[in-house]
Amino acid sequence: MTTRRGFLQRLVGVFAGLTGLSFLGPVVAYLAPKKEKGGRKILLDPNGSPVKADILNKEPSVVGFGINGEPTIVIKYEGELRAFSAVCTHLGCLVKWKPAKAEFFCPCHAGRFDANGVNIAGPPPEPLPRYRVYVTGDNLLGLEEGKA
Amino acid sequence: MKGLILGVWRWVDERTQISRVVRATLTEYMVPANLNFWYTMGSLLIACFVIQIVTGILLLIYYVPETSKAFESVKFITSAVPFGWLIRRLHAMTANLFVLVLFLHMLSTLYMGSYKKPREIQWMTGVILFGLVLTEALSGYLLPWSQLSYWATTVATNAIGSIPKIGDMLVVWVRGTPKVSQFTLGRFFAMHVSLIPFTILMFIAIHLLFMRLTGISAPPGTDKSKVAKVPFFPHMVSEDLTSLFIFLAALTLLVFFFPQFAFPPDALEPANPLQTPAHIKPEWYFLANYQALKLVPNEFLGILLQLVVGVILFFLPFLDRSPERRPLKRPVFTTLVTLGLLAYIALAVWGHYS
């Protein structure tokens, strides 16, 4: 048996709850993560201008923003271009290419990857994601999702 | 004239009851006469909070929470604004001492068994405050948008990603974007200057309210009903002031002579999302956690382990229910705390040199 008072208390509770919930939706949407501008398929430098491919004739590697703004490292290894995500699969520091050892090295917890991006030492649990990379007609570095 | 002032005061006091409140909370509030040095840590923590609020508001006047301007604005504060360097150094250095004093406060209540019945709520709000201050320090760390800010935040937020299934999603929610960006800065800024400080204030109020409700503990081994009592003012207040001035002396010494302690070289470079500096290390109070994460082969296990320690600490009053408070009369507990402390220090030192 609900008393009149019990019924009113429950009614107030239900309305307070519904009011709270109706505010919650917009707040969650407001806080929802934003997608990074995607779709760029050439390597960009920090200022957003394209990286010239011939820099790899002088330097053994170059880091820039690649597909979906992912920090991406392109190396010239045994005359061949290779591109990997530069984001260490451990905790997200950026790897460096060590040409003398033919390894990627992560400065944060000394993770190491071989020239195929495979994790060979330290804490990283997975290989570096690899991209297909080619030199475009206007001497830029084109990137494509998927294995080289 | 004197009569007039007295008259106004009587009028105000009659309506606001100020003198009654002062008597009840200061001059007629009796505390055990044998309270020791460790009982002054609480007032130091309030001092730290006040310093952070005041210097934080002053920094806020010139600080710009935008990725292309944040570093410049902080540089402007330190190099162009009169005494800006002092305000910034005080804020950064007090953040460190805040955590240090919190450690001391927690350790002293652990050793003295002050978390036991009837002070469980004080202990639990204390553990929450500890977490809040650490989160506050972590969120503030990103604001100057230096290399150190950027990469320390990248690594710290990435750690959440090792939680199975929902980890990756959580990281993106915390950052607001897949990588640390303007959206991360916006979130952390809002947390740092408003959400967390207000929450801290609320928990300090609860913490102190329950201290008054249960009364302050007498040191272990003494019977509170038998020890002599002294009024809080002036006795305890002068003890608190002694500790406060020792604290301020240490703070000033650090601010003037060892500022590099709060600002390592990577803090002087603007953030570069394409270049991770070598040897990126977290603040000293996260070094043990950082080293533990490196040592445990499965990262999620590492995080889980730290979470378990936190949960055990939180529920400690319900796990250790014996009324005995003297450290030497509960050797197992005292040994455990000491070993835990040594392990923590060892991990931190190891993390620093590895």
Ligand code: HEM
């Ligand atoms: C309650 C404890 C607080 C702690 C532990 C704390 C900690 C920190 C830390 C570690 C930094 C980075 C310092 C640096 O490298 O310069 C920082 C920056 C900052 N904090 Fe706080 N903070 C606290 C409260 C506040 C409050 C209440 C405000 C404002 C209402 C505030 C405003 C700022 C601003 C504007 C910055 C950026 C300027 C700068 O980096 O120097 N803080 N905070």
Ligand code: FES
């Ligand atoms: S982030 Fe690369 S090894 Fe930890």
